[in-house]
Amino acid sequence: MSAERSDPPATVAELEEGLRQLHRMEMQTKLQLDRVESLVTAAIKILHRADIVHEKAVEAEAVEQRTKLFAERGEDARVYLGPEVDKYTVDVPDIDCASLMHLCKARCCRLSVALDFKDLDDGLRWEYSRPYELRRRPSDGYCIYSEKETHRCECYDKRPSICRTYDCREDKRVWEDFAAKKPAPWRDDVGVAPPLVQIRMPKSDTR
Ligand code: SF4
Numbered sequence: 001m002s003a004e005r006s007d008p009p010a011t012v013a014e015l016e017e018g019l020r021q022l023h024r025m026e027m028q029t030k031l032q033l034d035r036v037e038s039l040v041t042a043a044i045k046i047l048h049r050a051d052i053v054h055e056k057a058v059e060a061e062a063v064e065q066r067t068k069l070f071a072e073r074g075e076d077a078r079v080y081l082g083p084e085v086d087k088y089t090v091d092v093p094d095i096d097c098a099s100l101m102h103l104c105k106a107r108c109c110r111l112s113v114a115l116d117f118k119d120l121d122d123g124l125r126w127e128y129s130r131p132y133e134l135r136r137r138p139s140d141g142y143c144i145y146s147e148k149e150t151h152r153c154e155c156y157d158k159r160p161s162i163c164r165t166y167d168c169r170e171d172k173r174v175w176e177d178f179a180a181k182k183p184a185p186w187r188d189d190v191g192v193a194p195p196l197v198q199i200r201m202p203k204s205d206t207r
């Protein structure tokens with residue numbers, strides 16, 4: 001006999017709020033670790049000055065230990081957050097996307113974009129395995145809000161600040177020569193590296 005639920009299942013919004021809280025806690029832990037690291041470093045320096053331990057020997061040992069740990073753990077997990085700006089008032093570059101889209105195929109919408117908490121409040125979707133990177137379609141690497149045929153942005157009014165302020169004109173991943181309207185060769189991997197991502201801590205968590 002299956003147990004009957006007395007409460008409705010959690011909504012996506014509730015789940016995401018929970019995840020955000022987890023990520024905040026994770027960042028706080030990271031900051032606390034930074035503090036511990038600075039204390040240990042200070043202690044080593046004091047002991048070195050007192051000729052009790054030798055700083056270089058400690059550093060060499062630490063590098064060896066770090067290399068070992070890195071090999072064991074792989075790439076550190078990170079939380080990506082977009083710039084803390086008011087996306088509704090940022091300066092937008094003067095680019096006539098509508099007339100260029102048939103050439104560029106909206107390559108900008110295959111780059112990695114970090115969301116800010118305001119974007120999350122606006123309901124924009126993110127990659128659960130790479131918080132808070134704007135979610136992309138596995139099938140073609142485009143942002144999930146890029147309409148498949150036209151590449152029109154389906155969340156245009158709420159799009160993240162990075163999308164608004166991004167200037168593709170000098171980006172060689174997008175244009176070989178913007179003035180000559182010559183797009184860069186197509187790259188399958190372009191969405192993988194997070195070139196537009198900015199990593200920062202929320203203001204309330206910084207010391
Ligand atoms: S790549 Fe440049 S021109 Fe093309 S849609 Fe993006 S911002 Fe507009």
Ligand code: SF4
Binds near residue numbers: 143155159
């Ligand atoms: S949110 Fe809109 S402008 Fe930004 S990457 Fe997605 S489709 Fe492109």
